[in-house]
Amino acid sequence: CATTSGRVRLxxxxxxxxxxxxxxxxRFVPTWLLLRMVRYYLRFYVGWRMRCGDVVVxxxxxxxxxxxxxxxxxxVEVTNEQxxxxxPAFFVAHLGPKLKYSACEWPENVSTLGEAETFTIGVYQDKAGLAGLPAGARVLELGCGWGGALPPH
Incomplete structure (x- = not known):
């Protein structure tokens, strides 16, 4: 270990x-290769643990x-009924204005549920690359509430 200005650095x-x-x-490994390496490692490692008699695995x-x-x-009927x-008035009363029923990110400058929904949906849109889509593109949206990730339409 080396110390730098009082901090220990490995x-x-x-x-x-x-x-x-x-x-x-x-940072130098493409994502597709990294995923393949992880899959291979897990397949090998779990297989090895199984052959060694690891009861938990x-x-x-x-x-x-x-x-x-x-x-x-x-x-299925009972599940759908639940x-x-x-x-719908219940959801309007208990969810934010975008009716997003999954978790939200709350950065320091966010103070309301509506702002948190808008911020989080913006993150989803950025990660999905929705801003770069041409006008009229069709998007299958899953998991953001009732069309919450889509722009107002």
Whole structure:
């Protein structure tokens, strides 16, 4: 370790491999390659742990296969009734003006739920690249409430 102005700084020789990768390598690796490397590593590592008899990993794999073989819900009507049982006035009274029913980001300059919704939806739009779409483009929007990520129409 080396000290710089009273702070302890680890040399890159003392770093964990993951820390080293994030600090020095990740910015030069394309995302597609990084995802492929992670998938390969996890497949190898989990397979190795399974072959070594790791009980926790074996249970996770069994649970995963069990969930994949069953439907998400067996009582679709009951689930839909619970989801849509509330009157729309309930949502208008308890959600923000954009009716966004997922989490919001609250930076320091945001003080109302409406501002937080607008800020968060702006983040979604930026990440999805919606600003660069040509006029008249069609967007399938999932998960922002009732069309919350779309501009007013």
């Amino acid at each position: 040399s890159f020789f003392a770093m964990e491999p993951a820390e080293f990768f994030v600090a020095y390598v990740q 074996q249970q996770i794999q069994c649970d995963r296969h069990d969930r994949a073989s069953r439907p998400v819900t067996t009582q 989801l849509y049982a509330n009157d």
